């Protein structure tokens with residue numbers, strides 16, 4: 001059985017598409033997948049979806065089918081007789097890296113069935129065929145963290161760097177219920193950059209500076225500094241029209257419940273926020289405040 005992590009981007013989403021560094025943390029929850037010999041099929045269990053290579057997919061699953069085809073194509077025929085079952089335990093379209101986790105888990109399951117021993121970076125690289133179908137020109141941060149686990153600093157076309165907090169840090173993640181499209185949000189930022197290149201590039205530079213400071217704050221396990229940097233990153237993301245009233249309410253509620261700071265995570269335009277807590281007990285209080293607003297909130301830890 002192959003497992004791939006869901007993720008939260010802590011710093012640098014969107015800027016990472018344009019060559020800046022992002023910091024991402026893996027979630028314990030993610031996608032598991034298995035593969036066995038048989039006529040090619042892909043089942044995604046909780047969604048009630050089964051695709052076969054011989055039948056045309058329903059319209060709403062065409063991209064899923066294209067993504068599966070794209071992954072199989074990278075195996076040049078060796079993965080054409082495999083039945084794949086995937087179990088998804090992260091929200092889709094929420095900025096938690098569900099699509100990358102599916103791709104990485106499917107690649108992992110195929111590799112296992114073929115008896116191929118692969119590295120996390122090889123699996124992430126192959127899963128980019130999957131990601132490109134959904135996101136156009138993804139930076140690759142989602143696939144990288146999904147395959148590697150832990151906390152990483154990611155920059156396009158550079159090896160990932162692992163970050164190790166001095167002690168465990170508690171974060172809270174909350175899904176507000178609004179679906180978001182990474183492709184659309186990335187396209188919206190690209191349009192803004194075409195119209196006002198200087199402003200948008202300066203915003204990315206500002207985010208890059210926060211990310212540089214955030215590496216130190218995470219390694220020092222300084223929850224107050226991480227929270228302050230979250231707030232600043234959120235302001236810059238909001239200036240790119242990536243926040244929503246719902247995300248702002250979730251961030252404010254988290255801060256009022258004791259979070260040291262909060263921001264949207266992932267593409268924005270809906271989806272999730274991430275908040276920094278002083279300790280595990282405070283994280284529980286923040287979760288309760290967010291759940292009271294109807295959000296699906298949970299804690300996650302950055303581990304040394």
Ligand code: PMV
Pocket residue numbers: 009012013014015016017094095096097135137138139140141142182186265266267268
């Ligand atoms: O897939 P999401 O919603 O977590 O967003 C991915 C992060 C972006 O920086 C917005 C896009 C990318 O390709 O890195």
